Amino acid sequence: MGAKPVILVTGANGQLGKELKQLEQAFSGYTFIFLSREDLPIHHFELVRNFFKGYHPQYLINCAAYTAVDKAETEQDLAFQVNGEAVGVLAAVCKEYRTRFLHISTDYVFDGNGTAPYQPDSPTNPQSVYGASKLMGEQQAVQFNPESIIIRTSWVYSEFGKNFVKTMMKLMAEREDLNVVNDQVGSPTYAADLAAVIMQIINSGKWVPGLYHYSNEGVINWYEFALAIKEISQSGCRVHPIPSSQYPTPAKRPSYSVMDTTSLLHTWSLAPKPWKESLKVCMARLHN
Numbered sequence: 001m002g003a004k005p006v007i008l009v010t011g012a013n014g015q016l017g018k019e020l021k022q023l024e025q026a027f028s029g030y031t032f033i034f035l036s037r038e039d040l041p042i043h044h045f046e047l048v049r050n051f052f053k054g055y056h057p058q059y060l061i062n063c064a065a066y067t068a069v070d071k072a073e074t075e076q077d078l079a080f081q082v083n084g085e086a087v088g089v090l091a092a093v094c095k096e097y098r099t100r101f102l103h104i105s106t107d108y109v110f111d112g113n114g115t116a117p118y119q120p121d122s123p124t125n126p127q128s129v130y131g132a133s134k135l136m137g138e139q140q141a142v143q144f145n146p147e148s149i150i151i152r153t154s155w156v157y158s159e160f161g162k163n164f165v166k167t168m169m170k171l172m173a174e175r176e177d178l179n180v181v182n183d184q185v186g187s188p189t190y191a192a193d194l195a196a197v198i199m200q201i202i203n204s205g206k207w208v209p210g211l212y213h214y215s216n217e218g219v220i221n222w223y224e225f226a227l228a229i230k231e232i233s234q235s236g237c238r239v240h241p242i243p244s245s246q247y248p249t250p251a252k253r254p255s256y257s258v259m260d261t262t263s264l265l266h267t268w269s270l271a272p273k274p275w276k277e278s279l280k281v282c283m284a285r286l287h288n
């Protein structure tokens with residue numbers, strides 16, 4: 001029997017990285033190497049090269065990203081270094097070592113003024129530093145490694161790290177009233193579902209380079225998302241809808257973030273799960 005294919009996972013301590021770690025046993029035909037920011041800061045290019053020399057991985061799943069959307073407005077250089085330049089280096093090193101590169105991007109590459117679901121080839125027009133830096137990463141990945149697979153996702157939550165679901169559950173337990181914006185629509189993504197999709201793509205043995213979209217199925221606004229969290233947690237907190245104008249943030253949020261996910265379905269027969277089912281699964285895990 002030959003050696004197992006090696007999968008390097010960067011940004012392993014983030015939401016998606018930790019959900020991939022949960023799948024390690026289910027995909028025991030692979031050797032996973034999980035690298036946190038401390039293990040491998042992806043913007044230290046020499047370290048990246050040395051890792052590849054040592055491991056010769058068959059796959060790299062890049063879960064590392066500068067994700068502090070508001071802070072990015074004042075930390076432009078670091079955001080572009082991590083989300084842009086470093087992705088180009090990862091892509092180039094993958095090409096050199098014949099490693100298959102799977103990278104994650106975001107709905108923030110669009111301007112959010114759309115009225116119909118964004119297609120992978122819809123025009124991009126980021127409205128924030130974070131969005132622009134992630135777009136640079138996509139472009140660098142394609143330029144330095146045309147064999148890359150890039151999956152854009154939106155509204156990611158999980159049992160791990162900081163996210164809307166965990167924040168709402170905490171606030172609903174502490175407060176009697178909560179205001180949530182109702183004029184930004186999109187589709188939530190349970191990071192565990194995205195992790196499973198990534199592994200199914202790898203395990204399919206079918207590598208079709210290109211840009212794809214993945215989120216859970218269904219379109220809601222943040223207020224509706226909060227109402228579902230309230231319902232599932234049986235919280236007595238009163239949730240009120242407010243316009244975004246009453247909740248200003250340094251980085252502009254897209255009003256419309258819905259992405260068409262059918263190319264994943266057509267290419268790998270991967271149909272997204274309905275958002276509320278996945279939310280229930282995540283909240284049950286959090287409860288336990």
Ligand SMILES: NC(=O)c1ccc[n+]([C@@H]2O[C@H](COP(=O)([O-])OP(=O)(O)OC[C@H]3O[C@@H](n4cnc5c(N)ncnc54)[C@H](OP(=O)(O)O)[C@@H]3O)[C@@H](O)[C@H]2O)c1
Binds near residue numbers: 013040082
């Ligand atoms: N969260 C969302 O709502 C959302 C929406 C759309 C797209 N995405 C994309 O989905 C992907 C996964 O996001 P996520 O929610 O899992 O993000 P996350 O929880 O913020 O995880 C990102 C990870 O990257 C690590 N990291 C940051 N800078 C790094 C560097 N220079 N070198 C190596 N690692 C570094 C972080 O390390 P520390 O743990 O030390 O901070 C963190 O563990 C990202 O590409 C993100 O842009 C996320």
